[in-house]
Amino acid sequence: MPGPPRITLDDVARRAGVSTATASRALGDHPHVAAATRARVREAAEELDYVASPEATRLAGGPTGRVAVLVPHPSRWFFGELLEGLEAALRAADLDLVLFRVGGPEERAAFFARLPARRKVDAVVVLAFAVDEIEHARLASLGVDVVAAGGRVASYPSVGVDDHVAGRQAMDHLIHLGHRRIGMIAVEDVGRLAPDPDGRTSAWRAALDDAGIPPDDDLVVTVPWGGEGGADGMARLLGLRSPPTAVFAHDDETALGAIRTLRRAGLRVPEDLSVIGVDDHPLAALTDLTTVAQPVRAQGRRAGELVVAGLRGELADGVPPAELLPTRLVLRGTTSPPGAPR
Amino acid sequence: MPGPPRITLDDVARRAGVSTATASRALGDHPHVAAATRARVREAAEELDYVASPEATRLAGGPTGRVAVLVPHPSRWFFGELLEGLEAALRAADLDLVLFRVGGPEERAAFFARLPARRKVDAVVVLAFAVDEIEHARLASLGVDVVAAGGRVASYPSVGVDDHVAGRQAMDHLIHLGHRRIGMIAVEDVGRLAPDPDGRTSAWRAALDDAGIPPDDDLVVTVPWGGEGGADGMARLLGLRSPPTAVFAHDDETALGAIRTLRRAGLRVPEDLSVIGVDDHPLAALTDLTTVAQPVRAQGRRAGELVVAGLRGELADGVPPAELLPTRLVLRGTTSPPGAPR
DNA sequence: ACACGTGTTGGAACCGCTTGCGGTGGGAGC
DNA sequence: GCTCCCACCGCAAGCGGTTCCAACACGTGT
Structure with missing residues (x-):
C-alpha cells in the first residue's frame, strides 16, 4: 500500500x-x-x-495545482465539450481539474453556501452560467482568479461566442430564404449564461426589424431546455391562429424536439416548415439539421489557457473584454424557402 | 491574493x-x-x-478527500451521465472529483506513464473502459482502491449493465417481430468497456442461435463509435447482396447514424427496415428510436457509493461480483414486423 | 593590510494536520 | 475511603518541502 x-x-x-x-x-x-x-x-x-x-x-506555500470547474449539467453535450477543451488546456499546464456540479437550484445554493472548493484550488472556471451578486461575492471570497467559459460574464475574463451574432446568422438565413413569419423557441434554463440579456432572442427581433418585418411577440415561446421543451414549444407555435413558416430554435436539441412535433403533426421539414438551431451538435449532422455552429471545445480550451496565464501572473489587471469566437452557418436539410418543395 | x-x-x-x-x-x-x-x-x-x-x-498521513475519475470522452452523453451520478455520490460524502481524460491512445499512455494522480487521491474510478495488464499494474502502484463504472472489469469492483442481456432484449424483440435476417453494427471504440469480450455482439449470435436462425457473419459490421460510424456501417449492410430487414446498433448514436443512411437511401424506417439501439439517449426519445434503456446515471452514483464504502473500510476484501443494473426495452417507432407498414 | 560588498550555502522556522505516548481525573471495586 | 483502571485529552514529533536570515568565503577598492 x-x-x-x-x-x-x-x-x-x-x-x-x-x-x-x-x-x-x-x-x-x-x-x-x-x-x-x-x-x-x-x-x-x-x-x-x-x-x-x-x-x-x-x-509550504505553493499553489495547489488545481482548478475548480463549476458545471451545471455535465451530461449535456455542450458542457461536456467545454469540459474536454478545458481539461486539455489544464492538463497541458499540469493542473488538475476538480469538478463541481451546480445544476439544480439546491445544488447551486449548496455550492455557494458551503463553498467546498475553498482553499482547495488556485482558480475557478464557471462554465456557461451567469452568477448573481451574492454568488459573485462568494466566489470572490475564495480569493482566486475566476474565468468564465461558454458565454460572457461581465465581471470575469470570459470566452464564448456572440449569441446575438449567432442569432443573426440563423435569422438572416431564414429571412434570406424568404420567410416573413418566423417563430422563435427560446429556453429558460436558468443556468445558461445570458449575455446581453438574451442574445439569441434579441437577434430574432433585430433581424426582423432590419428586414422591415414587424415582430409578433406571439411567435416567441419560452420553454425549459431540452428536446421535450422544444417539442412543446413547437406545439404552441403550431397552435397559433397564424403559425410561422420557419422556426429559430435556441439550440440544436430544442430544434430536434421541435422537429419531432412537426413530424408527429404530419408536417414535412423543410417543405412545410423550416427549422434552424444553434450549436452544431453531432446529432445535427446526423439528422440533417441546419444550424449555426459554434466552436465549443475551443472555448473550453481557451478558458483553460486564460486560467494558466492568470496563474502565471501574465494577465493584466482588470477584466479584459470577453473573447468571442466565431460562429458560422451550416446549411443542411431543414431549411428551405417557404412553401417551396426542397 | x-x-x-x-x-x-x-x-x-x-x-x-x-x-x-x-x-x-x-x-x-x-x-x-x-x-x-x-x-x-x-x-x-x-x-x-x-x-x-x-x-x-x-x-500528515491522512486521506486527501479526493477521488480521480478516468474518463475517455467527457463530451459523450454516456460518460457525462456517468459523471453526473458519480459526482452526486461523491459530493454527498464530501469528496472532490478530479477529472482525468484518457480518450486518445496518447493521452491514455501519458496518463498511465506519468500517473498525474499519484498521491493526490484516495481512490480512482475508471469510467467505462477496460484496463490492460500494464495499466492495471500502474493503477495498483497508486496504492488506492479502484472501482469501475459503466461496464464490468474483472479486476475491480464494478457496476454496469449486462450487455449480453441488453443485447438479447434488443435481438429478441426483433426476432419476435418476425425478422430473420438481422444485421448488427458493432463499434470498435477501444475505450469502451468490453465485458465478456463483447456482450452485445455475442447476444446477436446467441439470440439467432436460440431462434434457430443460422448467423451470417457478413451481417456484423464493426465501425468506429459515433453517428458517422453508424452511417457507414449501415451503408455497408445495405451493400450486401442480401441486406438485413432489421439492424441492431451497438448504441443509440450509432443507430441514429444508421437511420440517416437509410433516409438518404430513400428507405423508410421502420417500414423498409427496423432499427434498434441501446442506451435510451435523450435524443432517442426525440427521434422516436426504439432502444434498450440502461440506467446510466445510476451506474455512476452506485460506483460513487462503492468508493465511499471502500474508503470507510466497509468493503469486504477481494473483488466483489460486478453489480449489474437492469436494462429494459423501450418500444418506439423504429421497429416493426418485416415488410409491414407501421 | 583592512573594511566591505557580493554570491553561496546552511540552519531553522514554519505550512496545517495526524498520531504515538504520556498524563489527568473520576468512577468502580473492595 | 483508597487503590486501580481507563476513558479522555494534550504534548510534541513528525510528514517533505520552501524560504527568511545569518554565516561564510572570496574579491575588490583604498
Missing part, C-alpha cells in the same frame, strides 16, 4: 553533499545557486528518480 | 476549548473522544466554516 519507500529531498541533498535548502533552490531554479552545485543536485535527483511530494510543496 | 485569513484546525480547537489533537480526532470521528467534546468541536468548525487543507492532511 505505501508503495516503494519515498525518496525525499533530503536524500537528494545528502547525495549531492549539500543542504536541503540548497537542494530545493537548485531544483527550483532559484538564483544564487552556483551552477556547479545546481548541476550536482540535478544529477543526484536524476539518479535517485526523485519526485517532489506535491502535498509538501503546496503546504 | 491570499484571500481571507485561512482558518486552521488550531482556530477550531481554540474556539472549542480543546487541543489541536483533540479537534483533529473529533472531526475525524476517532474513538476515545467524548461525545460532548466531539459535538463542541463540530460546532466550532461549523461556525468558523472550517475546511481542512488537503495537503496538510495528506502530508
Whole structure:
C-alpha cells in the first residue's frame, strides 16, 4: 500500500553533499545557486528518480495545482465539450481539474453556501452560467482568479461566442430564404449564461426589424431546455391562429424536439416548415439539421489557457473584454424557402 | 491574493476549548473522544466554516478527500451521465472529483506513464473502459482502491449493465417481430468497456442461435463509435447482396447514424427496415428510436457509493461480483414486423 | 593590510494536520 | 475511603518541502 519507500529531498541533498535548502533552490531554479552545485543536485535527483511530494510543496506555500470547474449539467453535450477543451488546456499546464456540479437550484445554493472548493484550488472556471451578486461575492471570497467559459460574464475574463451574432446568422438565413413569419423557441434554463440579456432572442427581433418585418411577440415561446421543451414549444407555435413558416430554435436539441412535433403533426421539414438551431451538435449532422455552429471545445480550451496565464501572473489587471469566437452557418436539410418543395 | 485569513484546525480547537489533537480526532470521528467534546468541536468548525487543507492532511498521513475519475470522452452523453451520478455520490460524502481524460491512445499512455494522480487521491474510478495488464499494474502502484463504472472489469469492483442481456432484449424483440435476417453494427471504440469480450455482439449470435436462425457473419459490421460510424456501417449492410430487414446498433448514436443512411437511401424506417439501439439517449426519445434503456446515471452514483464504502473500510476484501443494473426495452417507432407498414 | 560588498550555502522556522505516548481525573471495586 | 483502571485529552514529533536570515568565503577598492 505505501508503495516503494519515498525518496525525499533530503536524500537528494545528502547525495549531492549539500543542504536541503540548497537542494530545493537548485531544483527550483532559484538564483544564487552556483551552477556547479545546481548541476550536482540535478544529477543526484536524476539518479535517485526523485519526485517532489506535491502535498509538501503546496503546504509550504505553493499553489495547489488545481482548478475548480463549476458545471451545471455535465451530461449535456455542450458542457461536456467545454469540459474536454478545458481539461486539455489544464492538463497541458499540469493542473488538475476538480469538478463541481451546480445544476439544480439546491445544488447551486449548496455550492455557494458551503463553498467546498475553498482553499482547495488556485482558480475557478464557471462554465456557461451567469452568477448573481451574492454568488459573485462568494466566489470572490475564495480569493482566486475566476474565468468564465461558454458565454460572457461581465465581471470575469470570459470566452464564448456572440449569441446575438449567432442569432443573426440563423435569422438572416431564414429571412434570406424568404420567410416573413418566423417563430422563435427560446429556453429558460436558468443556468445558461445570458449575455446581453438574451442574445439569441434579441437577434430574432433585430433581424426582423432590419428586414422591415414587424415582430409578433406571439411567435416567441419560452420553454425549459431540452428536446421535450422544444417539442412543446413547437406545439404552441403550431397552435397559433397564424403559425410561422420557419422556426429559430435556441439550440440544436430544442430544434430536434421541435422537429419531432412537426413530424408527429404530419408536417414535412423543410417543405412545410423550416427549422434552424444553434450549436452544431453531432446529432445535427446526423439528422440533417441546419444550424449555426459554434466552436465549443475551443472555448473550453481557451478558458483553460486564460486560467494558466492568470496563474502565471501574465494577465493584466482588470477584466479584459470577453473573447468571442466565431460562429458560422451550416446549411443542411431543414431549411428551405417557404412553401417551396426542397 | 491570499484571500481571507485561512482558518486552521488550531482556530477550531481554540474556539472549542480543546487541543489541536483533540479537534483533529473529533472531526475525524476517532474513538476515545467524548461525545460532548466531539459535538463542541463540530460546532466550532461549523461556525468558523472550517475546511481542512488537503495537503496538510495528506502530508500528515491522512486521506486527501479526493477521488480521480478516468474518463475517455467527457463530451459523450454516456460518460457525462456517468459523471453526473458519480459526482452526486461523491459530493454527498464530501469528496472532490478530479477529472482525468484518457480518450486518445496518447493521452491514455501519458496518463498511465506519468500517473498525474499519484498521491493526490484516495481512490480512482475508471469510467467505462477496460484496463490492460500494464495499466492495471500502474493503477495498483497508486496504492488506492479502484472501482469501475459503466461496464464490468474483472479486476475491480464494478457496476454496469449486462450487455449480453441488453443485447438479447434488443435481438429478441426483433426476432419476435418476425425478422430473420438481422444485421448488427458493432463499434470498435477501444475505450469502451468490453465485458465478456463483447456482450452485445455475442447476444446477436446467441439470440439467432436460440431462434434457430443460422448467423451470417457478413451481417456484423464493426465501425468506429459515433453517428458517422453508424452511417457507414449501415451503408455497408445495405451493400450486401442480401441486406438485413432489421439492424441492431451497438448504441443509440450509432443507430441514429444508421437511420440517416437509410433516409438518404430513400428507405423508410421502420417500414423498409427496423432499427434498434441501446442506451435510451435523450435524443432517442426525440427521434422516436426504439432502444434498450440502461440506467446510466445510476451506474455512476452506485460506483460513487462503492468508493465511499471502500474508503470507510466497509468493503469486504477481494473483488466483489460486478453489480449489474437492469436494462429494459423501450418500444418506439423504429421497429416493426418485416415488410409491414407501421 | 583592512573594511566591505557580493554570491553561496546552511540552519531553522514554519505550512496545517495526524498520531504515538504520556498524563489527568473520576468512577468502580473492595 | 483508597487503590486501580481507563476513558479522555494534550504534548510534541513528525510528514517533505520552501524560504527568511545569518554565516561564510572570496574579491575588490583604498
